[in-house]
Amino acid sequence: MTGPATPVRPSPSGSASETRSSARLIRAEAPVLAHNYHPLPVVVARAEGVWVQDVEGRRYLDMLAGYSALNFGHRHPALIEAAHRQLDQLTLTSRAFHNDRLAGFAERLAALTGLDMVLPMNTGAEAVESAVKVARKWAYEVKRVAPDRATIIVADGNFHGRTTTIVSFSTDETARAGFGPFTPGFRVVPYNDLAALEAAVDETTAAVLIEPVQGEAGVLVPDEGYLAGVRELTRRTGCLFIADEIQSGLGRTGRTLAIDHESVVPDILLLGKALGGGIVPVSAVVARREVLSVLRPGEHGSTFGGNPLSAAVGSAVVDLLATGEFQRRAAELGDVLDRGLAALGGVGVTSYRVRGLWAGVDIDPALGTGRQISERLLAEGVLVKDTHGSTIRLAPPLTITQEELESALATLKKVLA
Numbered sequence: 422m423t424g425p426a427t428p429v430r431p432s433p434s435g436s437a438s439e440t441r442s443s444a445r446l447i448r449a450e451a452p453v454l455a456h457n458y459h460p461l462p463v464v465v466a467r468a469e470g471v472w473v474q475d476v477e478g479r480r481y482l483d484m485l486a487g488y489s490a491l492n493f494g495h496r497h498p499a500l501i502e503a504a505h506r507q508l509d510q511l512t513l514t515s516r517a518f519h520n521d522r523l524a525g526f527a528e529r530l531a532a533l534t535g536l537d538m539v540l541p542m543n544t545g546a547e548a549v550e551s552a553v554k555v556a557r558k559w560a561y562e563v564k565r566v567a568p569d570r571a572t573i574i575v576a577d578g579n580f581h582g583r584t585t586t587i588v589s590f591s592t593d594e595t596a597r598a599g600f601g602p603f604t605p606g607f608r609v610v611p612y613n614d615l616a617a618l619e620a621a622v623d624e625t626t627a628a629v630l631i632e633p634v635q636g637e638a639g640v641l642v643p644d645e646g647y648l649a650g651v652r653e654l655t656r657r658t659g660c661l662f663i664a665d666e667i668q669s670g671l672g673r674t675g676r677t678l679a680i681d682h683e684s685v686v687p688d689i690l691l692l693g694k695a696l697g698g699g700i701v702p703v704s705a706v707v708a709r710r711e712v713l714s715v716l717r718p719g720e721h722g723s724t725f726g727g728n729p730l731s732a733a734v735g736s737a738v739v740d741l742l743a744t745g746e747f748q749r750r751a752a753e754l755g756d757v758l759d760r761g762l763a764a765l766g767g768v769g770v771t772s773y774r775v776r777g778l779w780a781g782v783d784i785d786p787a788l789g790t791g792r793q794i795s796e797r798l799l800a801e802g803v804l805v806k807d808t809h810g811s812t813i814r815l816a817p818p819l820t821i822t823q824e825e826l827e828s829a830l831a832t833l834k835k836v837l838a
Contacts, residue, residue, distance in 0.1 A: 441466075446532075447464060463481065463559075473804070489673050511642075514729065522608070540705065540706040555688070555708070563718055571624055571626075572606050574609075575585050577611050578641065579638075608621050612641065612643065629663065633674075634669045639783070666691070679776065691704070698738045725800045758778060759775045783811060785837075789811070
């Protein structure tokens with residue numbers, strides 16, 4: 422990162438350096454922000470590529486990439502240019518009017534995914550909620566399920582968001598406790614278990630909603646053939662297959678989509694995070710025409726969904742992926758990541774899972790919790806995030822170099838040793 426630091430106007434309560442200190446800024450959050458997060462104690466002020474810088478000027482290698490929202494790194498030049506260009510023209514109309522960027526975005530995204538129609542939204546949770554509504558509407562209008570009887574099957578260990586409907590079918594008690602009563606209409610089956618899935622399907626089943634790789638659960642990769650089996654089962658039993666690729670999609674796993682590893686095309690595909698390029702929140706429900714066509718004017722919407730700024734950035738993201746460069750990088754560097762983690766098998770790593778440039782790493786609990794390991798890595802200039810006990814996740818921007826990746830692995834080895 423180059424260039425002068427942004428000047429800071431001193432506040433009445435202290436000097437500029439005091440105002441901008443990490444400790445002071447962290448303390449300032451406590452009385453005014455809801456305590457629904459427990460961030461690592463780093464205050465990021467600038468970023469470029471795979472590197473971030475805190476307010477004191479310390480640099481860190483970002484090995485989380487905003488939970489895959491930053492697949493193309495911080496401030497990718499092509500995405501920043503697209504945003505700047507659109508900011509000078511038009512940012513919002515709402516869907517009360519047409520805008521000149523939305524059709525191009527939808528055309529590009531449909532072509533990239535091999536599906537027909539796009540419902541643009543903003544956040545991942547909105548995309549999931551939208552898919553639930555679409556699947557239920559489809560069940561009543563097309564499958565002729567009795568009114569208010571439609572069910573959707575989900576997997577144990579899922580993470581699809583934090584709205585009240587979504588936490589209703591979560592199996593994480595931290596996400597659920599204290600938020601009932603819960604929305605009915607969901608059945609939970611074990612992940613990666615086709616027999617259990619088939620036993621749960623009946624005449625009321627509208628859809629099966631699955632993460633092709635369970636990210637929050639620790640980057641759980643299903644057995645080969647599982648996703649193809651879900652596709653065959655849903656087709657045979659007459660229900661929809663909804664693939665939630667909000668974290669796993671758009672290059673992360675070494676393919677455009679994680680389902681591409683088994684050449685599967687779902688009925689409904691959910692995208693988000695990286696679709697906004699780390700600049701604006703963009704999500705989308707992409708589906709077969711006969712599925713999304715059940716929606717009619719007034720039945721669903723979003724003031725900001727499909728806004729011109731989002732469409733411009735989203736189009737630039739799709740253009741980056743259309744070259745195949747980032748998918749290839751994730752696949753090639755994923756092999757480096759796999760080899761590096763294998764070498765740590767006797768140095769504190771008890772097990773790990775890799776899919777492209779994405780890994781869940783289980784640390785020997787005797788060496789510390791995932792949080793403690795993350796804090797030690799932070800002290801060494803590497804940013805990761807823990808999940809579930811002694812597991813950490815690695816998901817660097819796809820722009821990382823082999824040297825940078827190997828440096829991060831060396832730092833992990835140092836911390837574990």
